[in-house]
Amino acid sequence: MSPRSSALAGAERVGTDRERPEYASTHIPPHRRPLPLMVADAVHRPETETTRARLSLRTREWDIGRWPGARAEQRERAAYLRRRTLADLEGNLARLTENIEANGGVVHRAKDAAEALAAIERIVTRRQAQLAVKSKSMVSEEIHLNDHLTGLGVEVVETDLGEYIVQIADERPAHIVAPAVHLSRTDVGRRFSAIAGRDLGDDPDDLAAFAREQLREDFRNADVGISGVNFAVAETGTLALVTNEGNADMVTSQPPVHIAVMTLEKVVQEFADLETLLPILSKAGANQEITVYQTLVNGPRREGETDGPEELHVVILDGGRSDIVGTRYEEALACIRCGACQTACPVFGAVGGGHAYGNVYGGPIGAVITPLLSDRPEDRDLPYLSSLCGACGDACPVKIPLPDMLVDLRADYQEETASPATRAAWRAWARTWASRAGFAATIAGARASAVLPERVLRRLPMAGGWARGRSMPSTKDAGQMRRRRRDGGRR
Amino acid sequence: MTAGPMPRRVALFASCAADLAMAPAATGAKRLLEALGVEVDVPAGQSCCGQVALNSGHREPAATLARHWLDTFAGYEAVVSPSGSCVSTVHHGYPRLAAEESVGSSRMAERVAATAPRTYELTQFLATWGADLALELPARVGWHDSCHMLRMLGEKQSPRTVLGRVRGLTLHELENAESCCGFGGTFATKFPELSCAMGDAKLGAAAAADLDYLVSADPGCLLHLGGRSRAGGPEVPVIHVAELLSRALDHARGQDGHGETLVERSTA
Numbered sequence: 089m090s091p092r093s094s095a096l097a098g099a100e101r102v103g104t105d106r107e108r109p110e111y112a113s114t115h116i117p118p119h120r121r122p123l124p125l126m127v128a129d130a131v132h133r134p135e136t137e138t139t140r141a142r143l144s145l146r147t148r149e150w151d152i153g154r155w156p157g158a159r160a161e162q163r164e165r166a167a168y169l170r171r172r173t174l175a176d177l178e179g180n181l182a183r184l185t186e187n188i189e190a191n192g193g194v195v196h197r198a199k200d201a202a203e204a205l206a207a208i209e210r211i212v213t214r215r216q217a218q219l220a221v222k223s224k225s226m227v228s229e230e231i232h233l234n235d236h237l238t239g240l241g242v243e244v245v246e247t248d249l250g251e252y253i254v255q256i257a258d259e260r261p262a263h264i265v266a267p268a269v270h271l272s273r274t275d276v277g278r279r280f281s282a283i284a285g286r287d288l289g290d291d292p293d294d295l296a297a298f299a300r301e302q303l304r305e306d307f308r309n310a311d312v313g314i315s316g317v318n319f320a321v322a323e324t325g326t327l328a329l330v331t332n333e334g335n336a337d338m339v340t341s342q343p344p345v346h347i348a349v350m351t352l353e354k355v356v357q358e359f360a361d362l363e364t365l366l367p368i369l370s371k372a373g374a375n376q377e378i379t380v381y382q383t384l385v386n387g388p389r390r391e392g393e394t395d396g397p398e399e400l401h402v403v404i405l406d407g408g409r410s411d412i413v414g415t416r417y418e419e420a421l422a423c424i425r426c427g428a429c430q431t432a433c434p435v436f437g438a439v440g441g442g443h444a445y446g447n448v449y450g451g452p453i454g455a456v457i458t459p460l461l462s463d464r465p466e467d468r469d470l471p472y473l474s475s476l477c478g479a480c481g482d483a484c485p486v487k488i489p490l491p492d493m494l495v496d497l498r499a500d501y502q503e504e505t506a507s508p509a510t511r512a513a514w515r516a517w518a519r520t521w522a523s524r525a526g527f528a529a530t531i532a533g534a535r536a537s538a539v540l541p542e543r544v545l546r547r548l549p550m551a552g553g554w555a556r557g558r559s560m561p562s563t564k565d566a567g568q569m570r571r572r573r574r575d576g577g578r579r
Numbered sequence: 580m581t582a583g584p585m586p587r588r589v590a591l592f593a594s595c596a597a598d599l600a601m602a603p604a605a606t607g608a609k610r611l612l613e614a615l616g617v618e619v620d621v622p623a624g625q626s627c628c629g630q631v632a633l634n635s636g637h638r639e640p641a642a643t644l645a646r647h648w649l650d651t652f653a654g655y656e657a658v659v660s661p662s663g664s665c666v667s668t669v670h671h672g673y674p675r676l677a678a679e680e681s682v683g684s685s686r687m688a689e690r691v692a693a694t695a696p697r698t699y700e701l702t703q704f705l706a707t708w709g710a711d712l713a714l715e716l717p718a719r720v721g722w723h724d725s726c727h728m729l730r731m732l733g734e735k736q737s738p739r740t741v742l743g744r745v746r747g748l749t750l751h752e753l754e755n756a757e758s759c760c761g762f763g764g765t766f767a768t769k770f771p772e773l774s775c776a777m778g779d780a781k782l783g784a785a786a787a788a789d790l791d792y793l794v795s796a797d798p799g800c801l802l803h804l805g806g807r808s809r810a811g812g813p814e815v816p817v818i819h820v821a822e823l824l825s826r827a828l829d830h831a832r833g834q835d836g837h838g839e840t841l842v843e844r845s846t847a
Contacts, residue, residue, distance in 0.1 A: 128772040140780070148754065434759040438776045473770070475763030475777070476634055478730035491731075492675065498636030506637075514632060518640030521595070522647035527626040534599050553768035557775035558806030565602035569593055569609060569621055 093219055093243045094305040098283040099256040109133065112259045112443035114234065120446045120466050123473060127444055136440030139262075139270045143437040150375040152432045153482035159371070166368045167487040170422035173322075173357045177413060177421075180322040180355045181404065187325025191387030193400035201231035204405045208233065208314075208347055209240060211401055215345055217242050217311035221303075223329065223336040224248040225316030226264060226425060227349045227405055229448045230461075233314070244314070245306045247335040249299050253279060260448065262441035264427035265373040270441040303335070313339035313397065317350035318424070319365055320402070323358045327385040327402065330369060332376075336383040346397040348385065351405050353421040365424060372485040373426035408461040417493055420456050422486045429453050429480035429490060435473060445470060452480035452490045459497055468505070471497035531567035538564035585708040586657035588618040592648075592698075594662035595627035596798035597819070604798050607821035608661040608701050614828055615709055624651045630668040633676065634764050642682035645673050649690045658698040661821040663728025663796045666700045671731045700728060701821055702796055706737035710744065716827035717747035718791040723781065723804070724757045725797035738796055738820060745827045755784045762803035778807040786813035793817045 110117075111126055120126065130136060147153070155163050173180050185195045198204035204227075212220070220242050228234065234244045234255075246255040250267035253276050254260065261267030268276065277290035280298050288298055315336055319328040327348050329336040340346050356365060370376040389396030412418055430436045430451030442450020447458045447467055455470040471494045480490040502510075520526035537545065546555035554560065589612060593605035612619045629644030648669070652658045660666050673695065677688035705712070720742065728734050742750050761767070761777025768774075782804060785793040793815045795801055805817045 124770055127770050131772045131776045140776075144755070144758065144780075434761070434777055434780075435773065438761070438773055438780070472766070475726070475759045475761060475766045475774070477726035477759035477763070479726070479757075479759070482730060495634055495636075498634070499638050500636075502636035511637075514635075514637045514640040515643070518629070518632060518643040521626040522643050524624040527624075530626075531599065553771035554806070556771035557810060557812075558767075558771075558803065559809040561600040561802045561806060563600050566599045568602035569591070569598065569605035570623060 093245045094309075095245045095247075095252065095299075095302040096243065096256070098285060101282040101285070102256045102279045103258065108257060108259055109443065111446050112262070114229075114232075114258055114260050116232075116260075116447060118464070120464070123446070123466075123469055126446060127439055127473065130439040130444035133440055135270065135272075135275075136438070138272060139440040140437035142269065143431055143441075144434075146375075147432050147479075150431075152372075152428055153479060162364060162368055163485055163487065165364045166424075166485055167422065169356065169361045169364060170424070170486045171419070173355060173361075174353065174413070174418060174421055176357075177352065177355070177410075180357055181352055183322040184320055184325060184355050185404075187322065188320075188387070188400075188402050189325075191325045191400075192390070193325070193387050193402055196401060196403045198403055198405045198407075200407060201405070204231050204349065204403050204407075205233065205236045207401075207403050208349070209236070211345065211347060211399075212237065212240065212242055212312055215311055217345070219306065219310045220244045220312040220314050221247050221306050221310040221339050221343060222251075222314040223316065223331060223339040224251055224267075225314065225349050226261070226448065227316060227351050227407075228314065229260060230351075230407060231349075231405065233349070242312075245303065245310070247303050247307070247333075247339060248331065249296060249333055252299055252303070256283060260443060262443055262450070263430050264425050264442075264449070264451075264453075266427065266431075270443070307338040307342045310343040312345045312347060313341075313343035314347045314349065315339050317348050317354050317402075318369065319356045319362060320350055320354050321357075321359050321362065322355050325386065326359060328362055328366065329383040329385070330366060330379040330381065331383065332374065332380040334381045337381055340383055340385050341395050341397070344397055345399045345401070346385070346388070347401045347403060349403045349405065351407055352409055353423070368485045369424050369426050372424075372428040372483070412460055416496060417456070417460055419488050420453070420460070420493060422488055423453055423457070424486060425453075426485055427451070428483040428485060432479040432483035433474075434477060434479065435475055439473075445473065452494070453488075456488075456490055456493045456497065459501070468501050471495075471501065528567075531570075534563035534566040538562060538566070582707045585615070586617065586697075588620065588655070589657040589659050589704075590620045590622055590652050590655040592625055592628075592652060592658050592660040592662075592665065593621070594660060594665045594798055596802060597661055598625070600802055601798040601819060603822035603825070604661040604819035605821075607819065607823075607825035608659065610825050610828065611701070611705065611709070611712070611821060612659060614712060615705075620655070622651045628665040628668045628672075630665060630672060631764050633668065633672050638676065638679055638682045641672075642676050642679075642687075645676055646687065649687070649694060652698070653690055653694045656697065657704070658694070659701055659704045660698070661701045661796065661819060662798055663700045663725050663732055663734060664799060666698055667727040667731035669698045670695045700732065700734060700737070700796060702738040702741045703734060705824070706740040709741065712744070712828070713831040714744055714824060714827040715746040715831040716823070718823075719749045719751060719789070720792045720794045720823070721751050721753045721785050721788055721790045722756055723753075723760060723785075723793055723795040723800060725795055725800045726759050728796055729757060738794075741820070741824065742794070745824070746831070748827070751788050751790060753784050753788060755781060760800045760804055762797075762800045764799065767803055774803070775807055775812065778804055779812050782808055782813040782815050785815040790815065792823060794820050794823050796820050
């Protein structure tokens with residue numbers, strides 16, 4: 089019988105340590121508050137400004153969005169490789185499956201979260217697992233794996249340092265590769281001190297050492313190791329994982345069972361693709377030439393080997409992705425989950441990280457894929473949570489046209505939700521402004537309204553949200569350039 | 580940008596924002612072009628490029644205004660606008676609209692392809708053909724790269740080239756010059772708190788740099804930043820580059836206005 093987790097002992101003391109907003113919880117409610125209200129909350133939280141400054145400094149120091157010389161070529165190559173794989177997604181998945189099985193692994197294809205959870209449940213039940221150690225996996229967030237396993241009586245421990253920090257306070261990761269980016273070292277110190285039952289201070293080295301010590305026993309005792317997958321190579325059946333803490337090495341080699349969870353677009357065609365994709369993921373995600381550890385999993389323990397799991401299971405989740413294939417959003421599946429678009433996004437920073445997007449994936453990539461993948465109708469308006477500044481497009485190491493996609497998704501949203509009255513109003517406005525007389529009337533109206541005092545202007549319906557925080561522009565000189573025209577124009 | 584001979588006759592496309600609420604950007608642009616000896620036409624039918632509809636998710640009204648824009652401007656040798664954002668819509672947004680089955684057409688695509696390359700943001704035009712314009716203004720300014728001009732139009736250098744020619748002017752590069760100011764069109768009214776917080780980050784850096792002006796080439800950004808600054812945000816005077824350069828033109832001519840319009844104009 090396995091002992092309970094050592095890392096989570098005392099985690100219940102962290103719960104009340106910090107007042108976290110409800111939208112940051114791992115438990116995503118079936119409905120969410122309107123986006124503007126959630127966003128306004130997030131903007132005003134005291135820790136938001138620190139997070140914004142942290143991300144903005146990182147963007148500058150890492151030179152995110154700039155691709156000098158050889159980096160530009162590497163980016164072109166990465167963009168090409170990802171699209172080449174997507175062009176024959178099913179073919180690549182078939183080869184991947186074949187090769188994983190040839191290596192001694194078992195592949196479970198899952199159409200949706202329920203099927204993925206069922207597959208994992210069968211394995212842990214058969215193994216009578218009580219303790220699972222996990223290395224980072226965004227897919228597992230998407231299917232709410234931790235909740236499901238906990239419900240089965242399996243304790244799940246996040247072993248990525250950032251994931252561990254958010255797990256102990258029941259938070260979702262705030263960023264794809266930097267789950268605790270919204271927290272300061274003081275916050276982390278407070279959480280860890282609560283677990284330890286003594287003051288640990290806020291020195292990052294001390295805190296990391298504490299986490300390592302906490303996790304060590306769990307690696308030894310876990311019945312199951314659960315990991316994500318950064319890339320799965322069709323040609324060889326290799327699963328590639330990158331970490332900076334080596335925890336993926338532990339998770340995939342120490343417990344008797346390794347379950348790797350991936351979504352189907354994680355497949356890459358050839359082993360040689362990793363030569364481009366691993367370094368560009370490291371650079372875009374963490375400003376490293378290469379991460380400290382690259383874990384390449386080529387099947388379970390073979391005869392004569394001294395470590396490695398007895399069983400390797402690879403769960404390949406579709407989760408709505410195959411519906412995106414062949415649409416104008418297909419390139420979104422090229423994403424390598426580096427989080428660079430999140431780091432670079434000024435909106436993501438100004439709302440204090442990904443929580444305020446209300447679902448698993450925040451930031452520009454989240455605002456693109458969440459409406460495409462989520463069952464929750466409220467998530468369809470996420471593409472509006474962007475100023476369309478384009479920083480995400482520049483930051484993306486595989487050249488996903490995120491800004492264009494955000495615009496197109498807005499059009500889809502209006503197509504589905506706009507009322508006849510809204511459509512008529514926009515059409516009438518366009519027709520008015522597409523006529524010389526109509527726009528002249530607008531100018532005259534603007535000039536006339538300029539005599540109104542600001543307190544009245546602010547209450548006009550067209551002032552909308554503008555007046556919240558801004559004074560109204562003056563329109564007294566509207567149309568001025570038209571007055572002293574020397575000729576009548578040709579039209 | 581290929582620098583052929585300077586167009587002799589251009590259409591000024593003010594942008595609806597400048598036309599309605601930032602007149603000095605439009606009149607300033609007209610003066611600058613005229614100072615170069617360009618004949619400037621201000622087509623009376625002009626209104627909006629349609630970006631606000633496009634980015635709000637309303638393609639059909641966007642296409643209505645795009646077609647109207649093409650009707651208004653397609654016949655000119657060149658079109659110049661004091662809005663980098665609107666010019667980027669013509670360059671990037673219009674081809675995408677034209678390719679949209681529901682609202683576009685190959686005819687529209689052809690017209691866009693013919694007109695967009697001749698459509699310039701003001702400082703692009705001045706950087707290419709305005710080297711001999713006499714400009715002087717003792718001022719310390721910072722530049723706000725509007726996102727659409729910087730990333731969609733791909734234009735970072737031209738405003739710096741032009742400001743670099745203004746005698747007595749110092750350009751201080753802000754560390755967050757390329758960060759979004761938070762305007763974002765209807766984003767500003769849909770998420771006012773967020774929009775203003777982003778504006779404050781931009782204005783805060785400018786305020787700390789002790790500038791005479793924060794300058795940009797986009798009326799939208801400037802209306803937002805100016806409105807925020809006057810309503811409790813960090814205090815920074817903001818000005819459109821066309822108005823600033825127009826003042827520099829006056830200053831170079833002397834206070835009495837009898838100075839030279841042009842020094843020698845080179846034959847390009």
